[in-house]
Amino acid sequence: MNHKNTYLINGDFTQRISPLDRGFAYGDGVFRTLLMRNGQPDSWPLHYQKLVADCAAIGIVCPSAELLISDMQQLFSVTENQPEVAKIIITRGEGARGYAPPAITNPTRVVIKSAMPKYAPDIFVKGVDLHQCETRLPEQNKLAGIKHLNRLENVLARMEWNDENLFDGLMLDQQSNVIECTMSNIFARFDEVLITPDLSSCGVAGITRQRIIWLASMLSLKVEIKPLPFTKMALADEVIICNSLYGALAVSKVGHKKFPVQNLAKNLRDALKV
Structure with missing residues (x-):
């Protein structure tokens, strides 16, 4: 599978997750799974509101809606007739070894594109x-x-x-x-x-x-x-x-x-x- 068509990390098709990323090391982050229709996120205001609230609950500054929309626009085509799935992951970013988070962090954002699950009609x-x-x-x-x-x-x-x-x-x-x-x-x-x-x-x-x-x-x-x-x-x-x-x-x-x-x-x- 060509990663350039399936995910972005901090808006970049070529970036990788660092082993020092606290989301990788400790699960220090949040995520959302969204239905995409014709390249647009379904119920986006509610999803973003919940993303901001979940980030705030664990002390992460959520990336702006504009940044996330830009990422999704790069990944998803407005001409796609079939529903697709977007997964947004926000981590606290990189940090040194140990549970205590750095005083200043730069959150990592990931947007992943997936096919819609094939549900049996019955x-x-x-x-x-x-x-x-x-x-x-x-x-x-x-x-x-x-x-x-x-x-x-x-x-x-x-x-x-x-x-x-x-x-x-x-x-x-x-x-x-x-x-x-x-x-x-x-x-x-x-x-x-x-x-x-x-x-x-x-x-x-x-x-x-x-x-x-x-x-x-x-x-x-x-x-x-x-x-x-x-x-x-x-x-x-x-x-x-x-x-x-x-x-x-x-x-x-x-x-x-x-x-x-x-x-x-x-x-x-x-x-x-x-």
Whole structure:
């Protein structure tokens, strides 16, 4: 694969990541994954707002929106008819050995171009099956909600299954509360109430999750953000997962527990325009 067509580092096609980069050494950074349509980032204001907030949470100065847009314009063609994927990574930059960050740093920015995943058409009708992960998420309120580069729990969880019929893996916290999937947020509907897990102790707060919270009233649903024990989720009328690439999908099964597939995921995709 020709790297000149797939990634930029600090706006340069030829630059490399230094072994002294703290993102490489410690996972000291954040990232976003975006849907690109005709060379333009979908929901860019929300993505950039979250990127700035996540950078600020760990004390990194986020590159300007203009710089990142310029990078994406170099990588993505406005004439491309098929959706594509952009991944933006921001690290603290280079530093000497040791955990203490330098007083002054020059953040590293990376933009990666990827093909859109090939989703089987029937998942948008029949829903998806999830693996119930044994790997649990630890609590860390200083990092909760942030899409930081320390994703080893997700890596270990994703290693738990090789069944191509399983779409994603459901992850719980140490108290057996549902938090998220390895690459998705989650909602459970009980009558006219849509519950999404409280992410104040762990998990990633994605922008599609936020958009669904805002859009729920259009579907006559009330959203509650609170702890969601797995035993309670098992009683839900519908369960859906969401992210920026596929929008929303119904969950048909988690482990051996089956869920009814109704219209919520489709209605949400229509509202999200995904």
